[in-house]
Amino acid sequence: MDAFGGVIFARALTVGLRRGLFESVARRPLTVQELSGETGLSREGVKLLADACVAGGYLEYRKGKYSAGAEAKKWLVKSSETYLGDLIFYFDSLNRRLGGLEYSLEHGKPREPYYASFTDGDWGTYVRGMANLAHLLLPDVIKKIRLPSSGGRILDLGGSHALYSLECCRRFQGCTAVVMDFAPALRWAASMHEGGLGDGVSLFAQDFLTSPLPAGQDAVFLFNILHGLDEETNRSLIERASATLRHRGSLYILDQMTGNRRRSLLSQFIPLMVGLNLMNEIGGSAHSVQQIRGWCAEAATFRVMPLRFPGVTLIEATDWRNGVNSP
Numbered sequence: 001m002d003a004f005g006g007v008i009f010a011r012a013l014t015v016g017l018r019r020g021l022f023e024s025v026a027r028r029p030l031t032v033q034e035l036s037g038e039t040g041l042s043r044e045g046v047k048l049l050a051d052a053c054v055a056g057g058y059l060e061y062r063k064g065k066y067s068a069g070a071e072a073k074k075w076l077v078k079s080s081e082t083y084l085g086d087l088i089f090y091f092d093s094l095n096r097r098l099g100g101l102e103y104s105l106e107h108g109k110p111r112e113p114y115y116a117s118f119t120d121g122d123w124g125t126y127v128r129g130m131a132n133l134a135h136l137l138l139p140d141v142i143k144k145i146r147l148p149s150s151g152g153r154i155l156d157l158g159g160s161h162a163l164y165s166l167e168c169c170r171r172f173q174g175c176t177a178v179v180m181d182f183a184p185a186l187r188w189a190a191s192m193h194e195g196g197l198g199d200g201v202s203l204f205a206q207d208f209l210t211s212p213l214p215a216g217q218d219a220v221f222l223f224n225i226l227h228g229l230d231e232e233t234n235r236s237l238i239e240r241a242s243a244t245l246r247h248r249g250s251l252y253i254l255d256q257m258t259g260n261r262r263r264s265l266l267s268q269f270i271p272l273m274v275g276l277n278l279m280n281e282i283g284g285s286a287h288s289v290q291q292i293r294g295w296c297a298e299a300a301t302f303r304v305m306p307l308r309f310p311g312v313t314l315i316e317a318t319d320w321r322n323g324v325n326s327p
């Protein structure tokens with residue numbers, strides 16, 4: 001059933017989102033006829049789709065009408081704080097590339113890295129999808145970030161939508177942040193924040209693997225970055241990032257990490273799905289906490305903080321013995 005239903009249901013959810021099915025039934029219970037009118041799908045088609053969503057636990061069916069269940073209201077309706085529709089659209093764009101998985105697993109990377117074929121619209125889907133996930137993780141992550149009380153400087157590598165940096169600047173008075181990412185990602189990030197980014201956050205369109213990294217940082221974020229890179233590149237990136245830190249500055253790493261057998265099966269499963277997907281997208285992988293600890297060997301303090309979201313871990317590495325580490 002994993003091999004049969006998984007892909008089909010994922011696509012069914014995407015179609016439901018695209019046609020406004022969940023928004024419609026969240027407003028008021030609807031008959032098949034009414035749903036067909038609102039979504040533009042055939043009566044037979046929308047009935048199949050809605051029944052599948054009932055069986056999948058998203059919709060409810062009573063007295064001839066469909067309504068939104070708790071899961072749909074929580075994840076699939078735009079007004080919800082935990083809306084993940086944009087992330088599902090992003091997953092859908094990934095699913096279309098999965099035909100190449102066998103090649104990628106054989107060669108350790110895809111025929112063509114996925115950024116190479118990105119249109120501007122694909123960048124938008126990517127940035128909005130990542131923003132959905134960040135909204136979900138932010139409340140948990142932000143409590144664990146430590147910055148000097150007199151403000152602090154953050155370098156957010158691959159920071160995309162800039163949400164983590166923005167929240168830090170909101171919370172910590174005098175804090176400033178530089179978000180470094182590719183230009184198209186940052187154009188979409190800027191368009192997401194209609195009122196502007198405020199004074200604290202600036203966007204810097206650079207490739208962090210080839211550009212010099214600005215020194216004097218209190219925190220460097222590598223959030224959902226290491227899974228896209230191989231071992232050698234991660235080791236070198238961590239070394240360069242830690243060298244930008246001031247005395248007692250911290251490197252924060254957020255990722256889906258493998259190797260924690262004490263966590264739930266879902267927590268073990270999700271990082272492996274991320275790893276398979278990343279190898280297919282870009283030649284990345286899922287890395288373990290132990291591997292990352294090895295790449296941070298120059299840090300005297302290494303705190304591992306599992307988050308509430310299955311499979312996601314935040315690491316804080318401080319007291320670096322290498323690099324500038326100016327007071």
Ligand SMILES: C[S@@+](CC[C@H](N)C(=O)[O-])C[C@H]1O[C@@H](n2cnc3c(N)ncnc32)[C@H](O)[C@@H]1O
Pocket residue numbers: 130131133134157158159160161180181182185206207208209222223224225228
């Ligand atoms: C998986 S997303 C993570 C976004 C954000 N950090 C988060 O956790 O929500 C990875 C981001 O890193 C950016 N990125 C990947 N490689 C990069 C590079 N070499 N230079 C700059 N940005 C890069 C991508 O464009 C993308 O926005």
